[in-house]
Amino acid sequence: MKIHEYQAREILQQAGIPIPPGEVIESIDEAAAVFKSVTKEAGTDFAVIKAMVHAGGRGKAGFVKLIHSAEEATEAARFMLSNKMVSVQTGPEGLDVSKLLIAAGVGIDHEYYLAITTDRGARRNVLIASREGGVEIEKVAHENPDAILKQHIHPSMGLQPHQARRLAFDLGFKGKQINQAAKIMIALADTYEKRDCTIAEINPLIVTPPSSDHPDGQVLAIDAKFNFDDNALYRQKQVAAMFDPAEEDPGEMRAKKFDLSYIPLDGSIGCLVNGAGLAMATMDIIKHFGGDPANFLDVGGSATEEAVTEGFRIILSDENCKGVLVNIFGGIMRCDVIAQAIANAAKEVGFEVPLVVRLEGTNVEEGRAILEEAKSQIPTMQTARDLGEAAEMVVAAVG
Ligand code: GDP
Ligand code: MN
DSSP states (O other): OBOOHHHHHHHHHHTTOOOOOEEEESSGGGHHHHHHHHHHHHTOSOEEEEEOOSOSOHHHHTOEEEEOSHHHHHHHHHHHHHSOBOOTTTOTTOBOOOOEEEEEOOOOSEEEEEEEEEETTTTEEEEEEESSOSSOHHHHHHHOGGGEEEEEEBTTTBSOHHHHHHHHHHTTOOTHHHHHHHHHHHHHHHHHHHTTEEEEEEEEEEEOOOOSSOTTOOEEEOOEEEEEOGGGGGGOHHHHTTOOGGGSOHHHHHHHHTTOEEEEOSSSEEEEESSHHHHHHHHHHHHHTTOOEEEEEEOTTTOOHHHHHHHHHHHHTOTTOOEEEEEEEESSSOHHHHHHHHHHHHHHTOOOSOEEEEEEETTHHHHHHHHHHHGGGOTTEEEOSSHHHHHHHHHHHHO
């Protein structure tokens, strides 16, 4: 599960990681007052306004802006709330923006990257850091991998202070900054573990220019991203409450309601299958015949006729879907349930695109009889004897 930056800030705060003060707004007319209050609180003359969406690359897309007056705050809020954000991480259709964060602006001497994730190969969590932080960490990892430093974290002892100080030193933090940075690293590692995260990232972690209060500069987090393990949400009540359905793929949400798993992809052939292994095999064989899956929907073993019918509605509502392949190997799932759901979907939504059905296994004769009866209502339907034939047929039909 992903959360918004303003929610991530709450978690940072609870971990004792310093951030500039900020507030969330949902309408253009709140911008001016919030600009005034956050700058007053921090004693600064500028602020930053940011779109709250579950995607990065906001800076480059024009959805992170520095603002120097209440008028600029209003203008930026108007732009961000009335345009979709399109960044390298969103795809061309972009994302709607309904919330903005206005945070006090800070001077930046240097931007660092800091993250914790799990290194499956090493079977440990790992702290990843770089002196080349900011907006293009993927590029750094690619072009200059030596600029990425790592420390593996002991599973029971956690990140040790000497490891954190070593890393802070190697990153080039100076004087009092070293302890500030090390403290943040330890707090982030602790939060990662305690909150069942799969990613805890601060980018950038910054150092402010020296001031009278902080002659060595101050280390602050000004952007954060957290992802959480869905299977742990039952014991992470505070995190689970941060779920924002508006940010989820509507198809995936509908599928979840019926205990189906639906994965949207980029191709043109919708797949309804039972079992994740069969889904993989189905996609492989579609590719083998030169096609590309638009999605796959796994109905599992125990889905009801109602759930499978919803599955067809979800697949057919995907605009990229130019043909549907049903590949069922009935074990616990019965072929007649699938056939009945096909008949229901034909009646309710109609299959305007080609449909290829391959049924095998439990109650296959009953299933075939149902399809035979419904055939006149599904002129685009073809049936196949095996998976190879089915894949070839659907690829040919989609063209
Ligand atoms: P992202 O592009 O979605 O990762 O958004 P960020 O919140 O990380 O902001 C992108 C960039 O904007 C940062 O790397 C900074 O360079 C700049 N930025 C953000 N907040 C401030 C701020 O308070 N002061 C200054 N000077 N720059 C900021
Ligand atoms: Mn960032």
